[in-house]
Amino acid sequence: MVWFVAVWVLMSYFLQTARTPDRLELSYTDFLSHLEEDRVAEITIREDRITGTFRDPVSPEPESEVETPAEPREHTRFVTVIPSFGDPDLLGSLREKGVTVRAESSASPWYVALLVSFLPWVLLIGIFVYMSRKARERMGGMMGGQNPFSFGKSKARLYERSESKTTFEDVAGLANAKRELTEVVEFLKEPKRFRSLGAELPNGILLVGPPGTGKTLMARAVAGEAGVPFLSISGSEFIEMFVGVGASRVRDMFQKAKKEAPSIVFIDEVDSIGRVRGTGLGGGHDEREQTLNQILAEMDGFEPHESVVVLAATNRPDVLDPALIRPGRFDRRVAVEMPQRDARREILEIHTRGVPLAEGVDLDALAARTVGFSGADLKNLANEASLLAARKKKEVVDAEDFAEAVDKIRMGVEREDLLNEEERRIVAYHEAGHALVARLLPGTDPVEKVTIVPRGRSLGLTEQVPEEDRHNLKRSYLQNRLAVLLGGRVAELLVFEELTSGAENDLENATELARRMICRWGMSEKLGAVSYRQGEHHPFLGRELAQAKDFSEHTARLIDEEVHRTVQEMEDKAEDLLRSQRDKLDLLARALLEQESLSRDELDRLLGEGG
Numbered sequence: 158m159v160w161f162v163a164v165w166v167l168m169s170y171f172l173q174t175a176r177t178p179d180r181l182e183l184s185y186t187d188f189l190s191h192l193e194e195d196r197v198a199e200i201t202i203r204e205d206r207i208t209g210t211f212r213d214p215v216s217p218e219p220e221s222e223v224e225t226p227a228e229p230r231e232h233t234r235f236v237t238v239i240p241s242f243g244d245p246d247l248l249g250s251l252r253e254k255g256v257t258v259r260a261e262s263s264a265s266p267w268y269v270a271l272l273v274s275f276l277p278w279v280l281l282i283g284i285f286v287y288m289s290r291k292a293r294e295r296m297g298g299m300m301g302g303q304n305p306f307s308f309g310k311s312k313a314r315l316y317e318r319s320e321s322k323t324t325f326e327d328v329a330g331l332a333n334a335k336r337e338l339t340e341v342v343e344f345l346k347e348p349k350r351f352r353s354l355g356a357e358l359p360n361g362i363l364l365v366g367p368p369g370t371g372k373t374l375m376a377r378a379v380a381g382e383a384g385v386p387f388l389s390i391s392g393s394e395f396i397e398m399f400v401g402v403g404a405s406r407v408r409d410m411f412q413k414a415k416k417e418a419p420s421i422v423f424i425d426e427v428d429s430i431g432r433v434r435g436t437g438l439g440g441g442h443d444e445r446e447q448t449l450n451q452i453l454a455e456m457d458g459f460e461p462h463e464s465v466v467v468l469a470a471t472n473r474p475d476v477l478d479p480a481l482i483r484p485g486r487f488d489r490r491v492a493v494e495m496p497q498r499d500a501r502r503e504i505l506e507i508h509t510r511g512v513p514l515a516e517g518v519d520l521d522a523l524a525a526r527t528v529g530f531s532g533a534d535l536k537n538l539a540n541e542a543s544l545l546a547a548r549k550k551k552e553v554v555d556a557e558d559f560a561e562a563v564d565k566i567r568m569g570v571e572r573e574d575l576l577n578e579e580e581r582r583i584v585a586y587h588e589a590g591h592a593l594v595a596r597l598l599p600g601t602d603p604v605e606k607v608t609i610v611p612r613g614r615s616l617g618l619t620e621q622v623p624e625e626d627r628h629n630l631k632r633s634y635l636q637n638r639l640a641v642l643l644g645g646r647v648a649e650l651l652v653f654e655e656l657t658s659g660a661e662n663d664l665e666n667a668t669e670l671a672r673r674m675i676c677r678w679g680m681s682e683k684l685g686a687v688s689y690r691q692g693e694h695h696p697f698l699g700r701e702l703a704q705a706k707d708f709s710e711h712t713a714r715l716i717d718e719e720v721h722r723t724v725q726e727m728e729d730k731a732e733d734l735l736r737s738q739r740d741k742l743d744l745l746a747r748a749l750l751e752q753e754s755l756s757r758d759e760l761d762r763l764l765g766e767g768g
């Protein structure tokens with residue numbers, strides 16, 4: 158506010174000097190002649206400027222005939238400039254004519270000088286404060302009064318007691334995690350009661366689970382349930398340009414948390430700072446290490462009376478530095494699992510709370526269809542369905558919208574580019590091959606949908622939905638799965654006696670599956686019950702390079718042979734099936750070419766229950 162007033166004062170000063178009406182500008186000669194003729198009453202000299210008043214109003218002599226002002230005005234005041242070499246005679250003649258002479262110091266008034274020198278700074282600071290406040294608003298920070306100059310200060314958002322309104326109600330499923338965290342909630346609510354019984358709380362709890370399963374949500378819910386402040390920061394935010402900033406930020410956040418205790422500190426994506434140290438890859442090591450060390454130091458430095466619980470979340474517990482998961486630090490793990498069918502239904506219920514649903518929407522059936530969807534996927538599903546309904550200007554969201562949303566999320570957006578007739582025929586037989594093998598083999602997951610509408614990267618899709626979520630996979634089930642995966646390629650080969658590139662993904666999946674069966678699950682007689690682990694896909698190279706395969710070249714060759722044999726066997730099986738049921742394959746392919754998509758019921762009608 159201060160700078161605003163300053164601007165106003167300065168402006169009025171300038172305006173006053175610059176725009177003085179009714180003041181005649183005289184040349185020095187004219188001024189002298191006015192003086193000679195005794196028309197000047199008084200003057201004020203300031204540096205080389207003379208301003209003054211006439212004894213009687215004077216009208217200016219027209220300079221040229223053309224530019225005569227419409228209304229020649231009379232002037233009582235004038236202004237002129239003394240030549241730079243001065244006029245030594247001036248004072249004498251002034252005195253002679255009895256003109257009152259006033260002289261002003263050339264220095265501007267003190268307040269103007271002050272303003273002129275400070276104004277740019279005041280303005281700059283004003284703009285800076287304004288912008289940083291804007292930025293903070295945008296970040297949704299609740300910190301209040303944070304100094305824009307403190308780069309190292311924690312960016313953590315502090316949620317007021319009332320601010321984290323998330324509760325366990327908002328988290329579907331995850332019964333185990335809730336049970337474990339309820340203890341923490343109780344403790345945070347009444348730390349004194351627990352302490353008096355000698356109970357100690359683990360300082361660090363690590364939420365472990367795949368992306369989108371609700372880890373962040375869970376941490377919020379713990380804070381909401383306990384009604385304590387929640388300071389959160391994402392690990393990736395620590396990785397800053399300036400070395401040392403991450404560490405000082407950690408220090409600040411913990412300090413704040415201790416001040417607010419009981420409270421919760423939440424470090425999201427902790428793996429991005431807590432990765433195993435010293436792998437020599439990935440860059441930014443010093444910074445990460447300092448940040449990590451600071452976290453460790455803070456966690457070790459808790460006094461017994463400080464009820465600060467540190468929650469951290471990661472989807473890569475395997476890459477965490479051992480120092481981070483040592484006793485006294487994040488020694489407690491809470492698994493946040495992918496939602497099972499019931500949980501998926503509940504998640505859908507939560508995220509369709511405010512959505513007007515049509516009669517036919519069966520969330521349970523939808524939950525069954527969405528095997529492998531995480532909580533975040535399901536939330537997205539509900540949102541996509543609403544968007545689709547809105548786009549079609551419907552009043553309610555119906556089953557069709559949900560079905561379309563599932564396809565969209567699973568396979569991407571429908572593609573516009575149309576396939577030519579031959580390509581369509583190939584895709585139709587390919588998908589018919591998958592579907593038919595799936596229906597003919599016992600113990601496979603029922604086929605929910607077959608389609609030859611191209612979407613995303615795939616030209617068609619056969620969707621199988623397990624009746625139950627499977628936790629333990631039988632060998633026979635996996636072998637059949639291989640046969641189904643290869644069914645598409647086999648059908649193409651059978652009908653067109655030609656191979657296409659369309660089976661790339663199928664082959665990749667089949668090979669990966671066969672390799673797992675052999676190397677991890679001991680499902681090959683030749684290799685026996687030995688686990689042959691190879692470096693896994695680590696997004697952060699470091700670990701993988703250090704961990705070479707721990708078996709001999711001889712074994713490596715055996716594995717390759719076994720993988721090949723397993724895949725080959727199942728391909729033969731699929732081929733036998735399709736060859737013997739060629740009529741059904743043709744039937745299916747024709748139906749697909751006509752209808753593009755076939756549902757489970759339509760398949761039943763077409764092939765009969767057993768086919």
Ligand code: ADP
Nearest residue numbers: 327328329368369370371372373374532533536
């Ligand atoms: P993560 O941190 O595990 O990657 P998030 O907590 O960010 O996942 O989850 C993303 C979103 O998905 C959440 O905002 C929430 O709306 C939804 N979600 C995930 N899991 C659940 C769940 N179990 N119950 C309700 N909503 C969930």
Ligand code: MG
Nearest residue numbers: 372373425470
């Ligand atoms: Mg998260």
Ligand code: ZN
Nearest residue numbers: 591645660663
């Ligand atoms: Zn395929």
